[in-house]
Amino acid sequence: MEHATFQPIAPRPAPVRTEGVGPWLKRNLFSNLPSTVATLLFVAMAVWWLPALFNWGLTQAVFAASADQCQAARGSGACWGVVTEKYRLILFGRFPYDEQWRALIATAVMVGMVVVSCVRLFWKPWLGLIWLVALAVFFGLMFGGFAGMEFVATDRWGGLPLTVLLATLSIVLAFPLSVAVALGRRSNMPAIKTVCVLYVELIRGVPLISVLFMASFMFPLFMPPGTSIDVLLRVLVGITLFQAAYMAETVRGGLQAIPKGQQEAADTLGLSYWQAQRKIILPQALAMVVPGIMNSFIAMFKDTSLVTIVSLYELTGAMSLALNSDSDWRPFKIEAYIFIAAIYFVFCFSMSRYSLWIEHRLSTSKNR
Amino acid sequence: MTEPIITFEKVNKWYGNDFHVLRDIDLSVAKGERIVICGPSGSGKSTLIRCINRLEEHQQGTLKVDGVELTDDVKAVEQVRKEVGMVFQQFNLFPHLTVLENLTLAPMWVGKLPKKEAEERALQQLNRVRIAEQAGKYPLQLSGGQQQRVAIARALCLTPKIMLFDEPTSALDPEMIKEVLDVMTELAGQGITMLCVTHEMGFAKAVADRVIFMDQGQIVEENTPHEFFDNPKSDRTKDFLSKILGH
Numbered sequence: 001m002e003h004a005t006f007q008p009i010a011p012r013p014a015p016v017r018t019e020g021v022g023p024w025l026k027r028n029l030f031s032n033l034p035s036t037v038a039t040l041l042f043v044a045m046a047v048w049w050l051p052a053l054f055n056w057g058l059t060q061a062v063f064a065a066s067a068d069q070c071q072a073a074r075g076s077g078a079c080w081g082v083v084t085e086k087y088r089l090i091l092f093g094r095f096p097y098d099e100q101w102r103a104l105i106a107t108a109v110m111v112g113m114v115v116v117s118c119v120r121l122f123w124k125p126w127l128g129l130i131w132l133v134a135l136a137v138f139f140g141l142m143f144g145g146f147a148g149m150e151f152v153a154t155d156r157w158g159g160l161p162l163t164v165l166l167a168t169l170s171i172v173l174a175f176p177l178s179v180a181v182a183l184g185r186r187s188n189m190p191a192i193k194t195v196c197v198l199y200v201e202l203i204r205g206v207p208l209i210s211v212l213f214m215a216s217f218m219f220p221l222f223m224p225p226g227t228s229i230d231v232l233l234r235v236l237v238g239i240t241l242f243q244a245a246y247m248a249e250t251v252r253g254g255l256q257a258i259p260k261g262q263q264e265a266a267d268t269l270g271l272s273y274w275q276a277q278r279k280i281i282l283p284q285a286l287a288m289v290v291p292g293i294m295n296s297f298i299a300m301f302k303d304t305s306l307v308t309i310v311s312l313y314e315l316t317g318a319m320s321l322a323l324n325s326d327s328d329w330r331p332f333k334i335e336a337y338i339f340i341a342a343i344y345f346v347f348c349f350s351m352s353r354y355s356l357w358i359e360h361r362l363s364t365s366k367n368r
Numbered sequence: 369m370t371e372p373i374i375t376f377e378k379v380n381k382w383y384g385n386d387f388h389v390l391r392d393i394d395l396s397v398a399k400g401e402r403i404v405i406c407g408p409s410g411s412g413k414s415t416l417i418r419c420i421n422r423l424e425e426h427q428q429g430t431l432k433v434d435g436v437e438l439t440d441d442v443k444a445v446e447q448v449r450k451e452v453g454m455v456f457q458q459f460n461l462f463p464h465l466t467v468l469e470n471l472t473l474a475p476m477w478v479g480k481l482p483k484k485e486a487e488e489r490a491l492q493q494l495n496r497v498r499i500a501e502q503a504g505k506y507p508l509q510l511s512g513g514q515q516q517r518v519a520i521a522r523a524l525c526l527t528p529k530i531m532l533f534d535e536p537t538s539a540l541d542p543e544m545i546k547e548v549l550d551v552m553t554e555l556a557g558q559g560i561t562m563l564c565v566t567h568e569m570g571f572a573k574a575v576a577d578r579v580i581f582m583d584q585g586q587i588v589e590e591n592t593p594h595e596f597f598d599n600p601k602s603d604r605t606k607d608f609l610s611k612i613l614g615h
Contacts, residue, residue, distance in 0.1 A: 259460075261456055261458050261460035262460060264456070264460060265454075265456065265462070267421075268423065268449060268452075268453070268454040269449075269522070269523075270446065270449045270450055271473075271478060284463070284464050
């Protein structure tokens, strides 16, 4: 046999796809009969609906805060005037009108803190300290009662500050609790395991509304007479306990997915249980369930609207309150709903994008 | 003769109620001894070495490692694990940490070394397994052979007296087996006590002081590699050797 030398072929970049609009359309939108039909159907729907929607929402819409003009435009144009007229009531609920700047600043501080906490650069021990300061500022501004600021009790808090407060605190409290419960469910200690299983199964067996009712109306019955815990606090604890039970199962899913060898390697190296969880197991497990956890966070943000049923008027509740108390504007609920839906969307969509960014960051650095 | 570093006395273990995986194991390992354990799958050889650092618990008998008896006592387990390093078939590196972080984790958190010292020691061990240039990479960016060498270095960072190898080359591509065996051979020349579950008979012949053959939870035969391969005593051993050497 002849002597042959192996000549490796140098790697080349993959070919760049170059094609015009025509081939692209053909390949993606008109490749076969069903796809062509679907494309035409959607184009027809867009042609039918979009101009109508555009007319209703913009050209025919009433922006002035005039109920008469809105009545006149009814059926043909949207009444954004309801937002112009009621936005302070929708955003801040029954918070005293002249003091609403306090609620605005408090909300801005809270949202600002959440945004800052999302940036890796600020993941330092002092961030916790700043959170304490921010919370103090938030509650200081909301309660008032000093420096010439009128005292405002929690039953008059409402609108966006209440939504942001409930969502942020319940997320911040429920997340660590859920991790603890997830670890507890996998514990070798029967007592801890039983407690965690019972907790999760009990909470998952009842609707959030009933938890809120219990927190708000039944819990005080069991307290010694004369003692009272603020309804806001009780509701916050209720939401936290409820959501943590669901999230614990998500986290447990991540824990199950970690190969047994990781724990064995940690054991072999002499790491203690907590060291192994903290350094080895949880970082991998949590990274795996980021989408599920963010799902819970988003659900928590929107579920805060249920506290209306125990007379806490957060964003949705404040909107209903604002319109129901005024028969002139009551017919324009749809526009008001679209307004708060937009607010919810901004928050939830940001959370969703952040989750994608985290996922991307976690996956790019570890694999080839 | 000096005190043995590991002694099994009538050690028994069951998985569940009716799988008797270790049966009356008696074994003593001298300090610095290099032992290769082989046998068919399910014979209990992995379980045997996993009992030594208590990844598995034995139910009967006495097992002493470096003078400490392994019991439910957490302190005893802790102390034994300080002396025993282990290398797994599936490497079990921590994929979310870089190679260097994999190596410094235990020295910093268990050995309480300052970061700088831990990193120095880690680089020393990475040099020993000839892979220092990969310190900044993540495990999944390395080949199987490189990962296994990192795993060996990680175990060595705690300066163990005993090293356990649980089929360290079984998950590797054929081209990478040699680089791992070379590192292990080098290690064997440095006086560390080694117990190695493997089917690499060339390695056994070159390195082992003693070869142990297990079947059905029992030690069937133990001998020097020379005697074991050339003059096996039991029929079961002959049968096994003919199967693994015959092809």
